[in-house]
Amino acid sequence: MNKKAILTSALAGCLVFSTVPTTFAHDMLDDSLAEKGANEGDNLNAIPVLEGNKNLGNWQEVASAQLKEYDGVKNSPADVYAHKGYAYLGTHVSGGGNGGVRVFDMKDPSNPVEIAKFADDISGTWQEKVIVKTVNTPHFKGDLAVVSVQQLDRDHPDSQGGFLLYDVTKPEAPEKLGFWEVDKRVPGTHELYLTVKEGKPFVLAANPYADYFTHGESMDFQLVDVSNPAEPKTIYEFDPRSLPEVSDDFNGYHWDAPDGKTRPVFNHSTMTDNNGDTALLSFWDLGTIILDISDPYNVKFEGRTEYASDVQGSAHSSALAKGGNVLIETREVYNPTRVGYEESYGYTRIFDISDKSNPKLLSTFKTDLVDNIEDGVTFANTVHDPKVHGNTLYLSHYAGGIRAVDITDPSNPVQIGKYVPENAYFWGVFVDRNYILGSDMGNGLKVLQKNNSAQ
Template sequence: MTRTDLTAAADGSAGYNVRRLGYLDIQGGGQVEVHRGHAFVGHMSPPDGTSIIDVRDPANPKVVATVAPPDQYSHTHKVRVVGDLMICNVERHKRHFYRKGERIAAVEEAHRARTGRDPGDAAIAAELGVEAADVPELRAGLERGYRDGGFRVFDISDLARPRELAYVHTGGIGVHRFHMDERYAYISTEMEGFVGNILVTYDLADPSAPKEVSRWWMPGQNVAAGETPDWPGQRHRLHHALRFGDRMFAACWYAGAWLVDVSDIAAPRTIGRFDYHPPIPEPTHTFMPVPGRFDGRELALACDEEHDHVPGQPHGFLWVLDITDPANIKPVSTFHVSERDSPYARAGGRFGIHQFREKMDGTIVHAAWFAGGLRVIDIADPARPTEIAAYVPPPPEGYPAPQSNDVDVDDRGLIYLLDRNRGLSILEHTG
């Protein structure tokens, strides 16, 4: 069966080799992770924060606990769990919107220099790409500032009663996506003196008092030390980094994919980079190794996050990379989903890839493809990634298209597909 064989169902879904076992109508989320028979979901917007959901009966998922964000101006849309510890990010909500407010003074000055008059809200809004009614809120955001970014650590030995152990404040707009293991948290965050997110590693030996052990950044980010970025704004920044063995796989937005040696955790060291911007228009979202070797080669996956699509440009897609020589990373192949392979490709919202599961079982990749839904891809032949199953969920009520945002798989092989706007689908691969 091929990608063009999607079968439509009466509920508005489409797919093949996948069936839905359960569904939970919850607020949309940024990340899902399954642990001990429970799905942990970080929600996109306050007042929803983190939900802990009992999924041991996949046909009847039940929320057993929720954790609210620390305030109405923060979201906690990412979550990680190891053992009895849960970490949630804290990041400024509507961060891209409020960043526009930082340009108001420059817009006013340019307008006065050009016309000799102070600009009204309509003129400011036109320059910033917002509505005139938004300008007072942007000014209020500037006045209010933001000092709550960071991450929170919870004891979840009692899943129904998460207990906060620590709230670590970082800097700027706070923490985005991150990784953790039994000992360390690998945090992507803004920090004072740096432009854009960097990697800050914290020791969790005492989870009630995480201690910073190192920082890694790209040359040009450390402006406090005299470095000068050669890119505008925060285009070059760490999205997040995943640790596998003694290496970090760092996805760095419009700076591409970076390999970092962390054999000395106190002194991370760049050992390789693959940047394809330009010509590829979408930023690097996730970078991860493939287990095993293929004809002696070591491989990795990368994916780009699609934003508003520009006609004539490729949709966000999946890369297969040869990282055998970190100093000479090379593309092996790519995998794309055609607009014909989803009934909602042009209905509204984004279409291309957002994220893949950050762990592989053999050669199988599970990817969340926005309006393209779930895509299950086999890279046994790295030169020809092959889709083996797909599921496009029906749009949540009130939305024109699904926006599949994240995916995880539990130890039973069940698949958890989280929509950015609303809903968690629990699926079974039947192929």
């Protein structure tokens, strides 16, 4: 496919939300863009196994599983999650959406078997993100899955955004429990997280542009009590206007920042620490918002990350390390030539948040891709999602594959491995037990495992 056709296809995918600010356009990527990232670049796609040192030298690809086609429709994977020996893959907009969540049995990591599909019952939507946790409440006991639901076209009469709740105690036979709906004017819940406090489950929902589209009637971040999955209840919303640096005339998207620039602000993603006491909201150019949710019914603002005047914010996702004292912030900058900003694709920032009211930048981590701006605007070069396992940070990097970074010293992150198979275009990465999972938009579920026979 030539570049003109790729651009036309990408624009067509974005037109369904023609009034949505273009900074959200990445989430309308289709297979043609995955092909673009896979076939253009610095010969990144000839590496068959993970290259690295330290604790990564013995890892290798052991499986590559495409998603099943239903009624002749090919969907591509979005994010990936694992729970109790099963992998859960959300799906992207390709194939007309409604690809649902795919469940893979991982008993044999070298032979993942797709055993179920669920959360595909709302017309005109796509299901990017899925989180699974074990919960125990008076209303439900078992493994609970929450799935983000986004509208492909808000004019579709039967579509509705929000998140679905499913019982996946038997992963081969998921059962629908409930649906939490956002205002029909809002595209939907983009990314989300499920945390459990003393057995009680709460969903943190990022609903980008909710404030913008509803004129302040609802907010981009909502905290939802799902103790009774059949009757989810919203208990808190974060309003950016509560911050002194955000004026009352904030319109739900454009922010007249103190540096004199008009910056985009919307909630893209959410995360918590292991105890569910601290919430992280990726609020694009407002930075990563840190909330105290130790009492979910009395949420308190603690702090946020900030940017130099010449740095695009684009806080996309986050992760925690060092017992919750270190914050990893990935920034999805896909236009490296915006006037007034540094020429760079998105890279990772690492903060000390032991004092959450005053996050301190310890370091930045850049791959060999982020300063390569010669080929024009492309998603291939920006970082995407982070995951932390021990002292290793894993980053999905679109056509840049999966990068492994040693953060033993957070002030001096060092790349120790990279996995870039042929035609790579990675959306997400997840570490579970003795394997690493990657969701490759063009090639399905990738599984990396340690080669115990290697010396």
